[in-house]
Structure formats: structure tokens, C-alpha cells
Amino acid sequence: MKYALICAIILSGMILPFTCASNEVQDTSSHQSSGEKLIQAAEQKTSDINEIVALTMDEAIRMVIKNNPELKAFEIEIDAASARIIQEKLLPNPSLFIETEDGSFKSFGFGNTYKASIGIMQPVPLGGKISARTDIAMKEKEIVILEYEMKLRDTIAATKKAFMNILVAQQIADIASDNFDIAQKLYDMANIRVEALAAPQTELVKADIELSHAQINLNNAKLELMQTEKLLHNLIGNIDIRIKNYTGEVRHEVPALSSAAIEELIRISYPEILIAQKTRDLAGSHYNLAKAEKYPDIDIGVSVGREHLEIENNYVFQWAVNVPLPLFNRKQGRIQETKTNIQKAKKENAALLNRVMQEVKQTFLAVENIANQVETYEEKILPQAEKSLALMLEGYQEGIFTYMDLLDAQRTLAHVREDYIRLLGQLNNAIIEMERLSGKTIDQLDKEEL
Secondary structure, eight states: OHHHHHHHHHHHHHSSOOOOOOSOOOOOSSSOOHHHHHHHHHHHHTTTSOEEEEEEHHHHHHHHHHHOHHHHHHHHHHHHHHHHHHHHTSOOOOEEEEEEEESSOBTTBOOSSEEEEEEEEEEEOOSSHHHHHHHHHHHHHHHHHHHHHHHHHHHHHHHHHHHHHHHHHHHHHHHHHHHHHHHHHHHHHHHHHHHTTSSOHHHHHHHHHHHHHHHHHHHHHHHHHHHHHHHHHHHHTOTTOEEEEEEOOOOOOOOOBOHHHHHHHHHHHOHHHHHHHHHHHHHHHHHHHHHHTTSOOEEEEEEEEEEEOSSOEEEEEEEEEEOOOOSSOSSHHHHHHHHHHHHHHHHHHHHHHHHHHHHHHHHHHHHHHHHHHHHHIIIIIHHHHHHHHHHHHHHHHTTSSOHHHHHHHHHHHHHHHHHHHHHHHHHHHHHHHHHHHHSSOTTTTBTTTO
């Protein structure tokens, strides 16, 4: 009866459902290594930092968007681009000139006859240069806005992945803690059997080794959790922030998706594709400016003055037009260069479109493939591993199986559970990547909604 009670306790510990709990994994007094002491020291060091009791993924995204310096830099760049548009719409400033003509110079003053005048000279751009430069500035602003949207998508996706990796690391740490408890119970069971002379001393040695391995795995799981937390803290912009609990859903399945509909959505809305298209349009605007620049700007001036003669004084009015002659430089090279850049931009746009569409196809296949693997684990592998351990425990109690058989079943279930959780992490990261490409959540990508 004593052995049956212990086996029942072990079995109940192995088949308890795992949930996304706090990262405060159970500490153990025995088999404490230097790695665990390092974890405790790090936790003690951050105990006086402002704490967040519970953090959701949406709250983490809001914090990152609020504090991310790169996004702030893009917002400033958008304001600068708006200022450039204002600048390009302005006419060039006129110039003031004062002119004197002295017919006969005496000492350092005017002679008997002289003419003095004052006027302004206004440069006049021709060929539509102002509108062409304004068009360039407007397209550059559109590109900056799209670059901001692209950076925003990347930042949100990075935050989601970091948060999801924490949820996965929490579950792995929970599994490692459960495995340590099981190893401790198996060690106690082996100790009882050895003391009762029902098992050899080697069984206790093997149990002690297995317990040490479980302790190492638990420490590694805790360190992995701490590292994933630091990644999120870096994105938030506060590496010393302490968050007690991370709450969120680890998705196990995906809705039915239409590959063709998703590809079309990305083709018309993905910021990087739109940036390439705007860059091609910008090349066309530079071409228009180059053609406008072949017409030289002229200067128009007017002046008024006074002409002093020996006999009488006259008031004079003058006007002038300065027209450069485009005999040699008509911007031929600049026009040809910008025309070539249009063709280059078209080729780069096509290459980018192919690359993005290939990335979409690979992500779509990854989501489907990993989702199928998750389903296989849930329906076959995980239940079979749990059933195998239950049978081994029962057989071990009855003396049918050896302790090594029991350890093998225990390790198999532990590996299966950890592989399953990591597979869920891969599935959710693939889903996040699909959301980044499409700009919509996975539920919005349901083919019925598209």
C-alpha cells in the first residue's frame, strides 16, 4: 500500500494539465546549484524596482510604442518632411541693388554728371521647377510615412514574439519544476525500496543522478525565462522593470486561411511594397525635375533713379532681363541619369515583390505545417506518452518493470511535453509573422472575412 500511494502521487503529478502561470517557479531546498543561487541573486537585486503585477500582450505593445526611440525618430522625420514641402513651394528671394554711374570723378565725390539708381532683381524659375521640387518633397514624405508604418509593424511583431516566448518559457519552467518534483518523489521511492531491501543500492544512485539532471534542467529553464524577459524589457525601454506575471493565450490552432486572398492583401497594403512603388514614382519626379532644369531661370529687375547732368536733372526708370543661354549645358546627363533610375526602380520593385511573395508563401506553409504537428502531438503523441508512464508506474508497483523502465517513461513524457510547448511557440511566432506581413490579426485573416 505504501508503494501504491507513492506511485499514485507521482502519476497525478505527471498528468496534471499545464497552464501559463507566473514565472515564479517553485524553489527547492535540496540539490541547489550555483546557477540557482545566481537566479535568486538576480531576483533579489531587482526586488526594489517598480513592479507590474500582471502584463498582457496588448499592454506590452502600448508600452513599447510609447517608449520606442526609433518610432519617435520617425515621427520627427515626418514633421521634417512636412517642413521640406513648405520650403520647396517658396519662390526665391529678390535681391536689392544700388547702382551709381559717375561721368567725371573729382576727388572721391561725384563729378558734374552722374546717375544713381536703386532697384530689385527677382529670380524667376521656369519650366515648372517649383512644382517638380514640391512633388518630390511630397513623395519623400509619403515614403517616410510608409517607413514609419513598416517600423511600427516590425516593432509590434517583435514585441508579440518576445511576449509569446515568455509565455512559452513560463510553461517550460513549470514543466521543469514538475519534473523536478517527480524526480524528487522517485528518489524518495527508491530510498524507501533500498531501505526495505526491496531494491539494490544502484537504484538509489540512478535516482540521485536523475534528480540532479532535473535540478539542472530547472535552473536552465529559469535562466531561459529570465533571458526572454530581458528581451521584452529592452523593447519596452526599461531593462530594470520587474513584471510578476505575464498573462496571455498560447494559440493551439489557426482558422482556415486563403493563401490567394492573403497574398493579394499583402500585395496592395504591405508597406515595404508600397515604399518600392513610391520610390519608383519618386524616380519619375526626379526625371520631371531634370527636364524642367534644362530651362534656365531668368532674372527680372526694375530700378528707379536720378540722372544729374550739368544742365538739368532727370528721373529715370529702368528694367532688365537676364536670360542665360543654354548653349552647352542643357542637363543632358542629368536627364539621362534620372531616366535610367526609373528603369532601375522598376526592376527593384519587381524583385522586392517576388521576395515578399515568396516570404508570404513560406510563412503560410510554416503555419500549416506546424499546426498539423501540434494536432498530431495533441491527438497522439502526448496522450500515448502519458498512458505509457501510467502503465509503467502500475507495472513498476507490481514488479513487472524495472526502475530504468520507469525513468525512461518519465524522461519520454518530459521531452514530449517540452517539445509540444516549444512547437506551440513556433506556431505562434509563425502566426505573428503572418500578421506582420498582412497587417491584420490571424482571426481577421479568416477567408470568410477577407
